[in-house]
Amino acid sequence: MKALRRLPIHVVILIAAVFVLLPFIYGILGGFKDNAQLSTNPIGLPSPWVPSNFTDVFGAGNFWRQLVNSTYIAIVTTVLLVALAALAAFAFARLNFRGREFYYVLFTIGLMFPFTVAVLPLFVLLRTVGLLDNPLGVILPQVAYGLPITVIILRSFFRAIPREVEEAATIDGCTAYGFFWRVLLPMARPALATVTVLAVVASWNNFLLPLLIFTDPNQMTLPLGVQQFQGLYSSDYAKILAYVTCSMVPALLFFSVAERQLISGLTAGATKG
């Protein structure tokens, strides 16, 4: 009886699951088909399996270069962002100085407007200083736009660490910097993990900024590469699907490692406001 009452629930969830899964199945299996198979048999298993789409993607070299570029940009962005944000969050949470609240509000204002709003003047600015087709032209703005949310998360975490810990450290001869580096940062490891994961994902998925900054194919990141590849092979669906599948893999791998930090970071940010 109870099982019967629950049947509609399962049906609804199953429909949602099929809705989510179908495009994935189409994409992943589609990469192993040729275009004739794709039109007659879009979601069934390939017969025969056609590996040439994938070997073409791996052989051409663009994919690997874009993978390296994306990784490099994500790592440098994240290291810079977390370092700068941690220093600033420490000042906001633990030090007294004139204008502290003013500067903090200044940072939080950054949360209110979307990145897209400033991307055009940013493009003009970066062109003027010659940072087009330079990874720094993507890295530095990504760091700057990541600062507000990262500073807010880290500040609230730093504030939660008891005053007594700081006093003990000071009595043991720690300077502000020593306390920050040797006590606070190790204690804040969970928060640092969360902001790191959020920063990596944001950088990895960024499309608009690399689109404006990079015209040199050797500089392009994966999201840009996928879009360019689609333009190049517009009628060869199977090959595009292979490329799409390949560029999903790193994100999925990263997610499988960092799932807990990502979800807790997002839900904490959203439920706390």
Place this chain on the structure above:
Amino acid sequence: MTGPDTRPALTETLSSPRRRERGRGPLTAFGFLLPALVLFVVLVLGPVLLSVYFSFYKWNGLGGLPQNFIGFDNFTRLWNSDIFQGDLRHGGILLLLSLCLQLPFSLGIAVLLNQKIRGRAFYRLLFFIPYILSEAVTGVLFTLVMSPDIGLANTLLRDLGLPEWTWLSEPSSVLFSLFLVISWKYFGFHTIIYLAGLQGIPKELQEAARIDGAGNWEVFRHVTLPLLAPTIRISVFLSVIGSIQLFDLVYIMTGGGPAHSSETMAVSMVDYGVRRTQVGYSSAISVVMFLISLLFALGYQRFVMRRDLEGATTTTGNLR
């Protein structure tokens, strides 16, 4: 805001030079703050101010500073532009669809997943996965899914004996198709947020209501929903901000077409600013986008989320 526990540290700093050497003074503070502050001012606040400045000029973006001051002409041109009015309409339609269909759907799924059902962890994970893909990958994948002849969507419709649909190729269907993709990518994110909110509601309250004779719907309507309101307000906020700046998916899937029928503000801005090199006019678009998001954010926080924010401040206050 200065806590009573930190104030003594400041006076000590000022009165004892030895303490200052130990690094608690204002100079130290600025040492910590400065790198972030410089980057933020130059690359976040600076460009926003620059776009205000550019928006008063007719300028192709090249060669030193703009010279040709034209006052509010860019804005009047914007106001009268069919394309821009379309941008606003398309953003509004997509937002309305998200608020009326996607968010209730996410909430429904969250309520279902909040019960003890088999495979709950799997579904939660599955629904969240589209969120971690880039919009670029999602866009390219769905361009193929929705392509007219051999795309997945129409092939499935044919196999089921249903008529084909025009998806992205007709102005009448393109917005709804985009909405489906947006929902595919983001409903799981909202579901996860709602689930976190639901798990924060004490079970005792719902049980008490049941003992008082409330049915499933009444418990949901009068206990769960009000207690979930702060979470819902956040998720609405994120949806609105997201639809104001919608770019990647639209740019990749339709480029704003056919015939500007799916163009958004951000797509127009990039089109005018980069392809047509009308940087002044394009800056006017970003100024309007900025004003819309600013007014919305301020208004929303002032009138809708005020109670939540007060709650949040007291919580962090208690944490100290």
